[in-house]
Amino acid sequence: MAAIDFSAASRSGIVARALVLPAALLFIWVLLDALGALKSGIVVSPSQVFGTAYEGFADGSLPGAALATLLRALTGWAIGALAGLVFGLILGLSGIARNLFDPSISSLRQIALFAWIPLLSAWLGNGEAMKITLIALGAFFPMALGTQAGCQNVPAPFREVGRVLELDRRATITAIIVPAALPSILVGLELSLNIAWLGTFGAEYLIGTGYINGMGDGLGAYLAAAREYARMDQVLLGVLFLALIGLGLDRLVLGFSRRLVSWRTP
Numbered sequence: 096m097a098a099i100d101f102s103a104a105s106r107s108g109i110v111a112r113a114l115v116l117p118a119a120l121l122f123i124w125v126l127l128d129a130l131g132a133l134k135s136g137i138v139v140s141p142s143q144v145f146g147t148a149y150e151g152f153a154d155g156s157l158p159g160a161a162l163a164t165l166l167r168a169l170t171g172w173a174i175g176a177l178a179g180l181v182f183g184l185i186l187g188l189s190g191i192a193r194n195l196f197d198p199s200i201s202s203l204r205q206i207a208l209f210a211w212i213p214l215l216s217a218w219l220g221n222g223e224a225m226k227i228t229l230i231a232l233g234a235f236f237p238m239a240l241g242t243q244a245g246c247q248n249v250p251a252p253f254r255e256v257g258r259v260l261e262l263d264r265r266a267t268i269t270a271i272i273v274p275a276a277l278p279s280i281l282v283g284l285e286l287s288l289n290i291a292w293l294g295t296f297g298a299e300y301l302i303g304t305g306y307i308n309g310m311g312d313g314l315g316a317y318l319a320a321a322r323e324y325a326r327m328d329q330v331l332l333g334v335l336f337l338a339l340i341g342l343g344l345d346r347l348v349l350g351f352s353r354r355l356v357s358w359r360t361p
Contacts, residue, residue, distance in 0.1 A: 139328045144335075147328040156317075161336055164295055164313035167223075168344075171230025172291035176284060178231070179238025183283070186239070187246025187276070188268060204236040208294055212301060226298040233294035234287035241283020245276030281352040288348050292341045 121141070127133050128140040151157030185192045186200070211232060219225040253275050257267040273280075299315020312320075314333050321329035 137327060139331065143328045144331050147326075147332055151329075151332065157332070157336070160312055160314050160317045160333075161340060164299060164315065164337075165340060167226060167299070167313060168230060168292050168295040171227045171295065172234045172288055174227065175231030175234025175291060176238045176287045179235040179240075179283070179287060180242050180280070182235075183239040183242025183280075184246060184273075187243040188272070193243075200236075200239065204240070208233045208290065209297055209301065212298075216302070221302050226295075226302060229298045230291050230294045234291040237286035237290060238280075238283045241286065242276065242280050245279025245283075246272055248279070249275040278356050281355060285345070285348050285352060288344060289341075292344065296337060 125141055127138075128142070133140050148157065182196075186196060208229070211229060215225050215228055215232075219228060249272050253271050254267070257271045262270065295313070296315045296318075299313040300319050301315075314337055318330060318333040321327075321333060
């Protein structure tokens with residue numbers, strides 16, 4: 096008798112349930128359009144949005160904007176997450192470093208991300224360097240705090256194993272502390288990506304146009320222009336693309352995290 100893959104069936108059920116709400120909203124949208132209830136300039140018809148999407152793909156403006164936003168987000172996230180990882184390890188492993196930097200870090204992380212824009216603009220201007228710095232700053236704090244918390248909260252029995260085996264400081268860190276802190280580090284990685292993605296859109300929308308590797312404006316500038324010209328079809332399309340790309344990034348990082356800590360799952 097063939098074995099039944101219950102895990103695959105479970106995943107299919109989860110995906111199906113996740114699609115219920117989007118499918119229902121799309122159905123309501125199409126129904127309202129068919130009934131002629133979408134006559135205002137605020138809510139446009141599905142056909143208009145799909146037509147705008149076709150035009151955007153045909154002239155390359157929509158893929159170019161999405162790619163520019165994605166590159167900005169990944170660049171800033173990589174810089175901020177790496178800096179946060181290193182700084183978090185230092186704080187989590189050194190009591191002296193915690194005493195020196197913890198009060199300052201605790202104060203700085205209370206500042207809203209977009210409140211940094213005036214200061215960063217004065218220092219770096221409104222170009223690409225300012226946007227990447229803002230995105231990296233958003234990714235830095237959750238990564239640093241997650242890494243620090245993971246290193247500080249390693250269970251005492253784990254540390255006792257290192258003492259029993261007479262491991263030196265370096266071996267204790269690499270073989271016991273970092274693996275035990277990995278789940279918390281990965282949570283910080285996921286949060287840093289979410290904030291970096293929001294920061295990317297905010298930077299593009301609030302700061303304005305710019306270029307990265309010659310690919311032009313991102314989705315934030317696309318939405319800003321659409322609002323300026325009252326193009327609600329482009330607004331809805333830009334929001335949809337932001338949601339889909341953000342969801343894809345989140346699922347990729349979540350899947351990567353689960354694979355790394357699969358030993359914790361019974």
